[in-house]
Amino acid sequence: MMLITYLSFGVVGVICIVLQYWVRQTDKSPAIGNNPTFLQFQRVYFAAYLPAVVADWFQGPYLYKLYSHYGFQEDQIAMLYVCGFASNVLLGTWAPVAAEKFGRQKLCIIFTIIYSIACFFKLSQSYGVLILGRILGGIATSLLFSSFEAWYIHEHIESNDFPKEWIAVTFSKATFWNSILAVLAGIVANVSAEWLGLGPVSPFMLAIPCLVVSGLVVATQWKENYGKQQVKFGKSCFNGLRDIVTDSRIFLIGMIQSLFESSMYIFIFIWTPVLDPANASLGIVFSSFMVCALIGSAIFQLLLARRVLVVNLLGGAVACALFGYFVCIFATNPHNTNHRLAFVAFLLIEVAVGIYFPAMSNIRSRVVPEKVRLSVMTWFRVPLNLIACIVLMTLHNNSFRHGNRLIFVVCTALMAIASLALVKFISIVKDDEELGLGQTQEEEEEQLVPAV
Template sequence: MIALVYLTFLGLSATAFSLNIFIKKSKKEEQVGNNPNFVQFQHAYFLPYFLALAADWLQGPYLYKLYSHYGFLESQIAILYVCGFAASVIFGTSTTVLADRFGRKKLCITFTVVYSISCLTKLSRSYGVLIVGRILGGMSTSLLFTAFESWYVHQHIESHDFPTEWLPVTFSKATFWNGILAVIAGLVSNLLAGFLKLGPVSPFILAIPLLAASGLIVSQKWQENYGNKKMQLKKSCIEGLRHIVNSRRMLLIGAMQSLFESVMYIFVFIWTPVLDLDYHPPLGVVFSNFMICIMIGSFMYNIMTFNSVKPLHILNGAIIIALISTVICIGSTKSNSEQPKVSFLAFLMLEIACGLYFPSMGYLRNEILPEAHKVSIMNWFRVPLNMLACIGLMILHDEGWRKGTRHIFIMCSILLIFALACGFKFSSLYKDDNDEGKKQLENSV
């Protein structure tokens, strides 16, 4: 198993590198935003943001392993994950309002403090302390993916008066380096926990100085900015819900996101016990493989859109690939005949599907969701997403009538079938809207 992991890692690394060169060459003439002041501003944003991302990625490979190392049952570990998911969705609905009211810089600093405390709780073997740590971790994740980006967008437009067309330049670079950081973080965590035998808690300890450095840079180098201080959470949520209910396309987009990403959340929990069954592979290297597969999927999306393939078709293709992956896992996780190697290959397929899914879903959301209410609508999408993940983990890992890992993949397959049905329905609506628009144009002529 270890040899398979390392060989796959080398192969995927070469593929990702070659694809990246291809994309860079094809897009070379389209690069914008080379203004020295803009580049300097980007670097001021990237340094603390990348430190925060690296600290977050370091914790991915060994979270389940740490809880297992402390002697907790799989059902107890499932509850810990559920606490993190629940905290993320509950706190996530208010992060934007808090950032607007109290300042985005303050929330970025708050993130580094709260996440550092979450990492420190991993030193404890107390189940109660670890639950608190997971709740703090869920809150921190919500801050990481809202406060930093909100601060940057405001400074970019309001303080520096850079063109809004330059925003994608920064986000594209951030996405690329986020993938690189994830791969490196997996290798570093494996070096600490595996090769140096410092234990599964060591990546969490290393994350603390990275978070401290990020918070220090933000506090000293960044300016504070605010949004609409009078924004009310209740009003924002009601407006977002009203838009969803009144639009079938928004409902279908939300359903696809909730169904697909709930499977992804369940995968975050389940991959370690499936692969760590007998062979005990280097989890950090496995994690790096997953991150490379996401990058490959993202590069494949760029190639396909460059060749005029519609993002909607790519999205449906991603769901189909993910469905094939979970169906394979149903067979590879049968009791007394588990096949971790087959599951590993299926997991690689699932991560490639994720790499295709995220940019295509992001494109469709930008096309359909109104900008003024996008945040509140997205918060509503996250509610069923986290509920599905939490219910799946709690029910299927309940000691009273636990059905096993195989039944988790059966449930994931069912969710993806529903997601695919929503995707086909969305395609028909999209086609009908385009046909209606053409008819109106012809009649007007």
């Protein structure tokens, strides 16, 4: 299985390079954001943000392996994951409000401190200490994906008065380098844990210097900023919930997002115990997953440029994931697991993830009003994490312990429901000209040209 792992990484790597080159060749959008002051501002942001995300990626390949290495059983490991998901959803709702009130720079510094402590706790074999580490990790993750972005947007618009359309340029670069660094992080983690024989805790120790660098850049190169007005958390949440309940389009988008991403969270837990018994190189497997996500992103861009509707691309992602989970049901036979087939199915699921995120982001930006987007996204996170927690916690119940196959049966069912919700969503929005989801990109542009 180890040889298959490395060969697969090489194959998907070549496919990714070809597709990315193709994307660059077909991209005819004008170059914007070449202002020297803007580029310097970007560099200051990336100098803090990219080390932070590298630290996060270092911890992906060997988290389950570490807990297993310490001798914990699958149900105990599942509870550790649940603690991380629960703290993320409970405190993730608080993070944006805290950033507005106490300062986004402070929250970013606090992130680096909390995440460093969480990594240090991985050195302990005490179950209680590891649970505390997972809780701190959940808090840190919610800060990473809220405070950094909020700081940048405020500085971009309020302090530097750059054009708003340049924000997309920065986040596009951030997404690209985030993906590249995720692939490299998997390789480095594999070298550290397996080639050098430092064990599964070593990637977590590698994350700490990255967090220190990020914290120092934030502390010395960033300036503090706050929200213009205090966020009324209760009112904001109520308005978001009202829009979800009263607007069927938002409700269905939230349903699709919760079902797809909860399955993805479950997948994050389950892929290691499926492949680890076959002696797979976990770091290289992780890097292969990240390359496949890049392939999915390139497929999205290429098909969008060829006037494929965004809703159809989202449908393709859901169908691809559904098929991948369905194949996993047969690959994870408790009596004879087909590790190679499971690995191929996992790669297919990651391609679906790469298509899903830009497609969902595009649709959500059109369907969810800007003024309630933060609160709506907060509500979306609740069922997302709740589903993942419930599925993982059933591992404690002996009547449900039928191996990994049951997990993939659940994921397949979730994706089937997501497919039905997407069909309903398409039937609602197909004639909505204001959203433009039933139009190609060229047709949308033509509508903006006044008739002569």
